[in-house]
Amino acid sequence: MKKEKTIETINPTTGKSLHHYSYMSDEAVKKAISKCHKAFETWKEISPKDRAKIILSIGKELIKSKEELAQLMTDEMGKTLEQSRQEVDLCVAICNYTAKIGPKELKTEDREMVNDNKGRITYAPIGVVYGIQPWNYPSYQVVRYSIASLMAGNGVLLKHASNVTGSGKLLEQIYQKTDIPDGLFTVLVINHDQSDTVITNKLVRGVTLTGSPDAGKNIGQKASAALKKSVLELGSNDAYLVFEDADINLAVKACVKGRIYNNGETCIAAKRFIVVEKVYDEFRDKFVEAMSNVKTGNPNIKSTQLGPIAREDLRNELHQQVVESVKKGAKIACGGKIPNGNGFFYPATVLENVKPGQPAYEDELFGPVASLIKAKNNKDAMRIANDSRFGLGGGIFSKNEEAAFEIAEKYFDTGMVFINSFGLADPAMPFGGVKESGYGREHGGFGLKEFVNIKSVMYR
Incomplete structure (x- = not known):
């Protein structure tokens, strides 16, 4: 060579x-x-x-x-x-x-x-x-x-x-x-x-x-x-939990930002969205609509929300993860297709029916692809979140902030947890993870x- x-x-x-x-x-x-x-x-x-x-x-x-x-x-x-x-x-x-x-x-x-x-x-x-x-x-x-x-x-x-x-x-x-x-x-x-x-x-x-x-x-x-x-x-494949008492509009807004920020190419990006079944349909409909409306295009234009994937091989790898997840039972709610034209663009994408064994569940999708997962209740949502070989960050949406803090401190097996927000790095707070x-x-x-x-x- x-x-x-x-x-x-x-x-x-x-x-x-x-x-x-x-x-x-x-x-x-x-x-x-x-x-x-x-x-x-x-x-x-x-x-x-x-x-x-x-x-x-x-x-x-x-x-x-x-x-x-x-x-x-x-x-x-x-x-x-x-x-x-x-x-x-x-x-x-x-x-x-x-x-x-x-x-x-x-x-x-x-x-x-x-x-x-x-x-x-x-x-x-x-x-x-x-x-x-x-x-x-x-x-x-x-x-x-x-x-x-x-x-x-x-x-x-x-x-x-x-x-x-x-x-x-x-x-x-x-x-x-x-x-x-x-x-x-x-x-x-x-x-x-x-x-x-x-x-x-x-x-x-x-x-x-x-x-x-x-x-x-x-x-x-x-x-x-x-x-x-x-x-x-x-x-990581950070999980964001939407509990029964969450402010759904706030959760949708933060979760969309968390998935598309930096073109979705962030280790601490929101990647898995675990929603309890009581509010799943409402969150799903609003989230898919918001992701469908994300403006993709030239990153130099102020109105653009989502630019291209950094390299062509990375876009191909991301798309293959989507294809493989669909083969194993996931469903595309929006996006999921490589567009025609110049540049390495990929649309904001939402996958439903995400289950263990699929790349969308197990692996890190380094791009604007969201994995939507239904949980029975808050406890089940936390179980699914920790069912990962990764442990960098994650989030909880709940109006009961004290309870959310207790869950974050005692049960979330990650280095960072965000409550009712999507967060990035802050110089005053330690940054890092556990597990892989x-x-x-x-x-x-x-x-x-x-x-x-x-x-x-x-x-x-």
């Missing part, structure tokens, strides 16, 4: 080529890692308070480059331009929040020991952190791990998904406009084989991946084989301590 020498990015709205990027040589990769480590040796000596100032400056540079970065993300992966702008705003919020809490979270802690001695706990940076990131949030995914790692005092390497290489390179330029040491944040334009050598490089001390469960198993095994800490944020959705947490201060040496210093 001939080894590709360049990456070609393609606009999913038009299907036309955007740019070509040359892969780095093996020697260039080694030099980049060494340079990042050298920059880390300088960066780790800077106080958290002073690091925070530079983190703030990264946020300011993101604001200056907002329109350029947003347009490039839309061109490379197809999300609406409005949502690309929202993504940049979230990145700025991450910088501001991390700069605010970072010095306090990383502050040395004095502790009384049980043997009457004294102890001190410090959070020391470990070195170079390698991030392998996906295409669905070209900026946010990068900023999420890199800003936490930089605040902690580490160096950062990035291997971005090939179809958003331009976004990764632009972020590198934005970071470089600040006072961070040269090479501290470095984008590696490399293939999978080269990526494996980065993981085993002795200067790399931590590995973080956002991607599919299969990718997580692969990278997790490679990192653990090299005895390196890893954080894995993987896929991965391990480790980002945001909320927790991400700052994933790649540090929590060191005990004891004295009399």
Whole structure:
């Protein structure tokens, strides 16, 4: 098999080529890692308070480059331009929040020991952190791990998904406009084989991946084989429960947004909609009508709600999951057909009669396809929600918020739960999952301590 020498990015709205990027040589990769480590040796000596100032400056540079970065993300992966702008705003919020809490979270802690001695706990940076990131949030995914790692005092390497290489390179330029040491944040334009050598490089001390469960198993095994800490944020098929006492109109509005936001290509998107039979028909009719009316088209147009799938192969895979689900008994309530014309578009789709054994029930459908499932009652709905190998997020719609909170806390086997809303990431709240959705947490201060040496210093 001939080894590709360049990456070609393609606009999913038009299907036309955007740019070509040359892969780095093996020697260039080694030099980049060494340079990042050298920059880390300088960066780790800077106080958290002073690091925070530079983190703030990264946020300011993101604001200056907002329109350029947003347009490039839309061109490379197809999300609406409005949502690309929202993504940049979230990145700025991450910088501001991390700069605010970072010095306090990383502050040395004095502790009384049980043997009457004294102890001190410090959070020391470990070195170079390698991030392998996906295409669905070209900026946010990068900023999420890199800003936490930089605040902690580490160096950062990035291997971005090939179809958003331009976004990764632009972020590198934005970071470089600040006072961070040269090479501290470095984008590696490399293939999978080269990526494996980065993981085993002795200067790399931590590995973080956002991607599919299969990718997580692969990278997790490679990192653990090299005895390196890893954080894995993987896929999911998040369940949103509509209870008997739910506000149906609110639930429909939130569930439609939850399924089509970011073109439905979100790990934490609402994917399975589990509705108790008492309100199933009402929800079903209103939900299908709303999904049928979703405006699909050019993501640069303000009125567009749903842009194209990021790549043609991903659209084909999504459609095959729909076809296979129908073969096994699911019914198409709306959508479900690949449209004619240019670009990699796929309509907002609702599948009914979704049962175990179907891809729509078992797997992650990474696109605007909703799985509608009927439950006998609230308890049965919770059982179905947890009947999944995934455990990232989920939601509950109920007017009894206290009861919903209790169910979320005690019974929802996920890392995140949203009550009467569809939610995305927030810098103040931990982000991550359980089961095949991965391990480790980002945001909320927790991400700052994933790649540090929590060191005990004891004295009399």
